[in-house]
Amino acid sequence: MSSSNDSSLHDFEFILMGLPGLQNVQHWLCFPFVIVFLVGLFANLVISSIIVTEQCLHEPMYYFIAVLSVIDLTACLSLMPIVLLILSFGSQSVPSDVCFLQMFCASFIGVMQSSVLVLMAYDRYIAVCKPLRYSTIVTNTFIVKSLLMFTVRNICAVIPIPVLAKLLPYCGKKSVYNIHCDYLAVINMSCARTAMSENFLFIIFSLIGLPDAGLIGLSYYRIVRVTLKLKSKEALEKAFSTCSSHISVLALVYLSGLLASILSLFENNMPPYMHPLLSVIYLIIPPTLNPVIYGVKSQKIWGAILKHFTTIMSILKGNKQTVHL
Template structure:
């Protein structure tokens, strides 16, 4: 009987997701934080969407971008967590080749969309702080809609070559993916062909697309900080800096683990594999948890609406 993991094939019908190699015995325990993170992410992001929809005073650009971020986080976590939990709980490791490529596309597409939304939120803060008198005339609803559509379209188009390139490679070594989900470099590394085109394109997306986002955000916040420090009173400076600090924390939590994870996959051959996967999981799962918590706690409007909601229910 032939071993399906070593038989020669091209574009196999299924891949086998290994979960977290070396920690298989602890999968049930590992599932606890994964499930907790997923539950918090779903509850928190749906709460943001509900509060913004119900509260008329929150119908402004900043909160529209926050809703876009919440939807992106919901899609991102739902693209990865259910399959990962099925591996940890039920040992359901098989995933169809097309489903694997689809999951890969959704993961990378919505990561690019999230990066674009963070740029849009940085633009929103820049206009609000550096040119507050023109805020309502610059960021009108049609402009916000166009920004949102541009962010989504860019993410979809930029990511499209990733599964297309991955589909053309012959996979004749193994069909075991040492991951709990399908990501680009983990799948491409299984191909028995020269996959430098895929690797170079992945680096292009990382440095040229997301790198430009980082540069734009850095320029925006440099101007914002200059405006903050030029304010006449210390209280005003602290108030605005407190608002921006939450945005900066979200941005750093998204970009730093992502850069480390991408570079480790490509150049960190001596790093333990389970460490690769845990860092990648932090990159994928922590922003969807942190974003609603940070923005919900820092925003007086969202916090106030939630308090009124629970107060009315309690009376």
């Protein structure tokens, strides 16, 4: 049996080589990435735990924020450890199944973020445009059913990504010039690629990315139309404040994705390390900044954080005085 067939039928390993052209200096990038990882980890844990424990935050809008924080937390935990390992110690061997699992996680997290943003946009649309019917439309049952529906849709959509990659034949040295198991970087190592494997990400973007962006855009278009008709300055400010954090997160997610896509068109004219670096930045920056945005812009969440912080400081101060006595 040929080595090509062996690779497609048996377990093997990929070697993640790190950032091409920067292997000798990439360890310096470990420090900012560690900071990003710790901020993302801590901020998402704080936001999700605050929403779970605070009764005043048990509302649909905050439930969606909590779900997004859990997704962002999963993004940090599934991607950052291997990234930090490679930046710190150089190339690492990764079992193929682990690589394909990380590939699935990265893809699933991306489409789940998009799905939650759609639900958040719909939630704000109902809150602003149909406030009297909000409590009867956006119920706990609606939240659970919609999240389950999107989860099933997204699993069905991204399962083919690792399957297509696994079915490809891999021969020779399986060196992936990246710091994580990026789908395109991995399939570029195969001996032969199919039209489906090369174009599947575009299919996902067409079937999920564009419709989700369209629904979000339609929701906020209607919100803007209704908001502009409000004659009361107080009502206008309230409508803006209730949507500002969501708009900030939407801008962060979609603009970072758009920037990565535009720069990928000029990949041949850029240094070889740019694509893997941008792909990681796109995957980790939104999960890190999302909870920070919600923590700062949402007055209820910020108030709950300050309350817990004050309580903790009071306890620590009391313990310190007890020790002195």
